[in-house]
Amino acid sequence: xxxxxxxxxxxxxxxxxxxxxxxxxxxxxxxxxxxxxxxxxxxxxxxxxxxxxxxxxxxxxxxxxxxxxxxxxxxxxxxxxxxxxxxxxxxxxxxxxxxxxxxxxxxxxxxxxxxxxxxxxxxxxxxxxxxxxxxxxxxxxxxxxxxxxxxxxxxxxxxxxxxxxxxxxxxxxxxxxxxxxxxxxxxxxxxxxxxxxxxxxxxxxxxxxxxxxxxxxxxxxxxxxxxxxxxxxxxxxxxxxxxxxxxxxxxxxxxxxxxxxxxxxxxxxxxxxxxxxxxxxxxxxxxxxxxxxxxxxxxxxxxxxxxxxxxxxxxxxxxxxxxxxxxxxxxxxxxxxxxxxxxxxxxxxxxxxxxxxxxxxxxxxxxxxxxxxxxxxxxxxxxxxxxxxxxxxxxxxxxxxxxxxxxxxxxxxxxxxxxxxxxxxxxxxxxxxxxxxxxxxxxxxxxxxxxxxxxxxxxxxxxxxxxxxxxxxxxxxxxxxxxxxxx
Numbered sequence: 364x365x366x367x368x369x370x371x372x373x374x375x376x377x378x379x380x381x382x383x384x385x386x387x388x389x390x391x392x393x394x395x396x397x398x399x400x401x402x403x404x405x406x407x408x409x410x411x412x413x414x415x416x417x418x419x420x421x422x423x424x425x426x427x428x429x430x431x432x433x434x435x436x437x438x439x440x441x442x443x444x445x446x447x448x449x450x451x452x453x454x455x456x457x458x459x460x461x462x463x464x465x466x467x468x469x470x471x472x473x474x475x476x477x478x479x480x481x482x483x484x485x486x487x488x489x490x491x492x493x494x495x496x497x498x499x500x501x502x503x504x505x506x507x508x509x510x511x512x513x514x515x516x517x518x519x520x521x522x523x524x525x526x527x528x529x530x531x532x533x534x535x536x537x538x539x540x541x542x543x544x545x546x547x548x549x550x551x552x553x554x555x556x557x558x559x560x561x562x563x564x565x566x567x568x569x570x571x572x573x574x575x576x577x578x579x580x581x582x583x584x585x586x587x588x589x590x591x592x593x594x595x596x597x598x599x600x601x602x603x604x605x606x607x608x609x610x611x612x613x614x615x616x617x618x619x620x621x622x623x624x625x626x627x628x629x630x631x632x633x634x635x636x637x638x639x640x641x642x643x644x645x646x647x648x649x650x651x652x653x654x655x656x657x658x659x660x661x662x663x664x665x666x667x668x669x670x671x672x673x674x675x676x677x678x679x680x681x682x683x684x685x686x687x688x689x690x691x692x693x694x695x696x697x698x699x700x701x702x703x704x705x706x707x708x709x710x711x712x713x714x715x716x717x718x719x720x721x722x723x724x725x726x727x728x729x730x731x732x733x734x735x736x737x738x739x740x741x742x743x744x745x746x747x748x749x750x751x752x753x754x755x756x757x758x759x760x761x762x763x764x765x766x767x768x769x770x771x772x773x774x775x776x777x778x779x780x781x782x783x784x785x786x787x788x789x790x791x792x793x794x795x796x797x798x799x800x801x802x803x804x805x806x807x808x809x810x811x812x813x814x815x816x817x818x819x820x821x822x823x824x825x826x827x828x829x830x831x832x833x834x835x836x837x838x839x840x841x842x843x844x845x846x847x848x849x850x
Contacts, residue, residue, distance in 0.1 A: 384431065388445065390681055393430035395441065395546035397687040404791025405798075406433055415695055423681050425695040426688060444539040448547075459568055467572030471496065471579030475589070483636055484588035489645055490603060491593075493610070493652050496576055500569055500657055504664060507565065511558050553682060556675040562668035566661050573657040577650065584646050590637050591645035592630050600628050607648065614651025620644045621651075684772060687799070732776035734758060734767065734800060736783050737793070742812055744782070746845060752780075764796055771803035779804035780841070785811040789824040798828055808834050810841040 384392070400406060411432055415425045434441050474495055478486035551557040583589075593603050604627045611621030622630070622644040630637065630645070683692055732753040735744045745754040753776060758767055771779075781800055783793070801807035809825060811818045814837050822835050836844060 384442075387676060387679065389427045389431055390679060391445065391543070391547055391550060392434055392441065393427050393681060394550040395543055396430045396434060397685070398546050398549065399542070400795065401687055402792065404795045406437065408433060412695070422683060422692050422695065426681060426683075426691055429691070429695065438539075441539055441543065444537055445543050448540050448543050456564065459564075460571055463568040463572040464575045467575030468579040470572075471576040472583060475580060475583045478589075481590060484590045487589045487591050488594055489591040489630075489649055490606065493649065496573075496653060497657050500573060500661065503565075503569070504660055507562065507664070511562070550679075554675060554679055556672060556679070559668045559672040559675060563665060563672050566665035566668055570658060570661045570665055573653065573661060577653050577658065580650060580653065584650075589642065589646075591642065591649075592632075593627075594631075600631050603627055603631065610652055610656070611648050614648065614655045617651065617655065619651030619654075620647035622648060730776060731778040731780070732771075732804070734779065734781050736781055736797065736800075737787060738782060738784050738812065739786070742784060746842070752845075768799060768803065771800065775803050775805070777804070778806040778808075780808050780810055780836075780844070782810040782812050782841075783821070785813050785818040785821055788817060789821050794824055794828050797825075808836055808841075808844065810836045810838075812838065812841075814838055 396406075408429055411429055415428055418428060419425060474492050475487055476485065478488065480486075548557065551560060595603070604624045607622060607627050608624070611619070615621050620643065622641060626641045626644060630641070681688055730751065730753045732755065733745055734755045735742075735757045737759060738744055738757050744757055745752070755767060755770075756763075758764055779800060781797055783797070787793075797809060809821075809830065811821050818837070822832070825835055826832065
């Protein structure tokens, strides 16, 4: 008789299974891997390419599958750190929500209890209370509306920035978790979703604070006797009559009472005994103003932000025009593979096409372009026989690299000559950037300036990255090519 398997063994198998990822999490990890490869070089994915080519024909799906499989194989810790990041974010939102509830509740209590006691009840400066409770929420709402409409605004609120800062400075924060957070901000910011996500958080917290303030007011109005007054030194009573009547118009449409002009004028004197009818009218007006001018606008803003956030998430796709994804697109489609492939190297690309470049210069009617990548100061740039080339300055920093890629992406040249200092040692980052440059041109060549002894290392590294021999030029070949292209 066979014994049943112990329960702990089944549990162990369940735990060992990989956690399923949502569509959003897969794109989040893909963006993290793209940023990682842009900094450290493209990972070796030779074993994955055949399986990916038969799995699907969709480029984005192939990129997502590649990212998930590489991360599960080489960086499984990223998955754990992503879950930890999400858990920390939830805790921060819960703490902010609790603080919003407490601050709203106790703010209302402190404001309604600030008045002096009289024989008729505690005095409440009702006009001052409305302004104190609604001024900051309404001002912040207007600021948010202006901020999201500013050109180039990413829509990140101050409260959202505080939350991200707190998460980045939590004890035990890992470098991987920080990189995941930066990748998430990049993904959401690029698709203009950050403004709606942060807006939903901000409006939700304001809504909690205002709701808690209303509950605090209701509690105090239900358990204590209050005298509603307004005070002034220089303003006439008619100003307050108009003010209260104007604010009470819209709450009155929802059934809230508004004090009559006689009640309002009588409330200007602290020596006048206030009737129960006047107290109820003032209390109703106060709660109506809080609901209509405080909670309702925030509720509408929350509905708008959350609706656009969910709509944006449902339509979220990777931006395949970004340099890292543009390079992968060519590599993951072997049938239309273009120059610019990094590890592993494909078969040599057609050399006849390269010879056609030198014969026709800038193909497709676009001006040929020259790029000097990490050239030392002792190397002249641009070359004297550059002809009619579009010359780019020396590229050194990461910011300059990104600006160049953006420029080439907006206006791709017909042909591109990339000059590198052969006295430097090639690294994965340099090779990756050179191949990214090649993705933005129909034709590309690499000029190994100075013909140093390390030129052989450059040639072998570039050949391993997919460049054929006749696309790698020494000084003499480069000058001949420049003369032919400028002719």
